[in-house]
Amino acid sequence: MDDMNLQQLWVVKVGGAVLEDKDTLACFLDNFEILPGLKILVHGGGRSATRLSEKLNIKSRMIEGRRITDADTLAVVTMVYGGQVNKQTVAALQKRGCNSIGLTGADLNLIRANKRAVTDIDYGFVGDITEVNSTALDLLLKNGITPVIAPLTHDGEGQLLNTNADSMASAIAIAMATVYSVSLIYCFEKAGVLSNPDDDTSVISIFTSASYRLLKEKGTIHSGMIPKIDNSFNALRKGVKEVIITNASGMNMNSGTHISL
């Protein structure tokens, strides 16, 4: 969708590790604040929820490296992601003169999801997104307010659900692409998609589905990078103008990895 008449909107997702490091986070927020025009920030969680769980003596159950969201864990992620992380980010943006509002997917009925069906694994209270309320987001943007969204959704029946922040950013970008020219930027602690995961100078500047197949097979692309890239391709297929995976502190459009179909 290359309609030159549509207004630019940035949908920026910032990853967990960045939220853990005060200096990197400050640098990221400085860069976010100076992005020109309309923007939405989606944040992940990081290890802060695990730390609070440990303090409260709640055991995190893991299956295949993924945390199971039981009722206690849902309460903790709601407090930490929807509370501490979200409100601290908003306060830090206010300090920078960016008037923002911190929300979960339940607020303003922003993002609805279905609880993931139980197959051989029961992930617990995990949501797969079904609907984004683009009208509500647009209302905020049109009033000069920057939404800051925590990775929690709801099912419309009163149930909050823990939801992958990368998927939330992608779903929001897709929903907003009908009315804006949307750039989706995934910011994390590495320099971009790397051809050697241990070498931060090995950034792949343009990443295509052909390179994806190859690098996934070789195991160069693994773990958290796989859903991030799947979400990137999905966004491009559904009308998002550009997707960039880049470093949070050096966030600019000339560095990092540009995803291309």
Ligand code: ADP
């Ligand atoms: P975030 O919360 O920042 O989104 P994720 O853990 O979901 O983090 O995904 C980012 C992680 O993906 C990186 O920390 C890195 O360990 C991993 N990764 C796997 N393959 C690659 C790759 N080829 N290039 C860069 N990072 C990769």
